[in-house]
Amino acid sequence: MNLMNKRPAPWRQRQREETERNRQKPRHEKWYRKHWYIIAGLAGVLGWVLKDGADALDKASTLPTKLKTVKSQVLSWHYNDDSWNGWWTTSTEGLVDSGDVKVSPIRAQLSLSAVQGKVHGEFSSETICAIAPLIGVLMLDGDIHGNVLHGIAYQIVAGKRENFATFSVTPTKDGLTILPMQDPLGLFGNRLDLISAFAEEQKNHSNADCAVERQKFISENIRKLTGRADKDGRRRVDNVFGR
Numbered sequence: 001m002n003l004m005n006k007r008p009a010p011w012r013q014r015q016r017e018e019t020e021r022n023r024q025k026p027r028h029e030k031w032y033r034k035h036w037y038i039i040a041g042l043a044g045v046l047g048w049v050l051k052d053g054a055d056a057l058d059k060a061s062t063l064p065t066k067l068k069t070v071k072s073q074v075l076s077w078h079y080n081d082d083s084w085n086g087w088w089t090t091s092t093e094g095l096v097d098s099g100d101v102k103v104s105p106i107r108a109q110l111s112l113s114a115v116q117g118k119v120h121g122e123f124s125s126e127t128i129c130a131i132a133p134l135i136g137v138l139m140l141d142g143d144i145h146g147n148v149l150h151g152i153a154y155q156i157v158a159g160k161r162e163n164f165a166t167f168s169v170t171p172t173k174d175g176l177t178i179l180p181m182q183d184p185l186g187l188f189g190n191r192l193d194l195i196s197a198f199a200e201e202q203k204n205h206s207n208a209d210c211a212v213e214r215q216k217f218i219s220e221n222i223r224k225l226t227g228r229a230d231k232d233g234r235r236r237v238d239n240v241f242g243r
Helices: 010-024 036-052 054-079 126-131 211-240
Strands: 086-089 108-115 118-125 137-145 148-157 160-171 175-182 192-196
Touching: 108 192, 118 126, 118 148, 126 211, 137 160
Parallel strands: none
Antiparallel strands: 086 108, 086 192, 108 118, 118 137, 137 148, 148 160, 160 175, 175 192
16 A cells, blocks of 8 residues: 555644644734834833923923913014014104204104004194094004004094004104005194104103193084074074064
């Protein structure tokens, strides 16, 4: 009998088939090998915390605030806020070599405060006093675009915001120049040139509070109302007596 042609025993045949099936099965990667980068990251953070302790956590908690501070400083530098903060005036009283600077002949003052390109301020002038004495001081809001401030002049009237004019402000060698854009009342005139205020007494809008003009305006209107009331009263009397 030829032993080479002898078939293998059934148990050995099953063993070979089982080995072949196991060889063909896909090998599943262990979970820790598949997500090694997550484990490494967590280990790094844990090591950082254990090393630096409370100081590390404190730095992590203050980081967003520091980032906001840096962002604010960058924006302020970008818009050059410091150059827009301050007071400007048309007064040259007490200024040496005042003939060398260019200012408008009317009395006017401007105060501005800039934060990251957003500007707020106040404007007072004898033009406002002459045209609208009850307003006195105009409030200003604006935005810096490049090297020019575009703004709106307004005031609160009867609890409601009323916009009176739009304007632009441009830096000059001596100070600032205001040019009206839409100014139906002529509150800014055709052009207004101001210099940087050099004295503390110039930094006060009460110097242009329109007190004299306001009193004159009220007195004139009271006389007009009184005269109109007298005419209406005489007209009613004449109607009664058939005159």
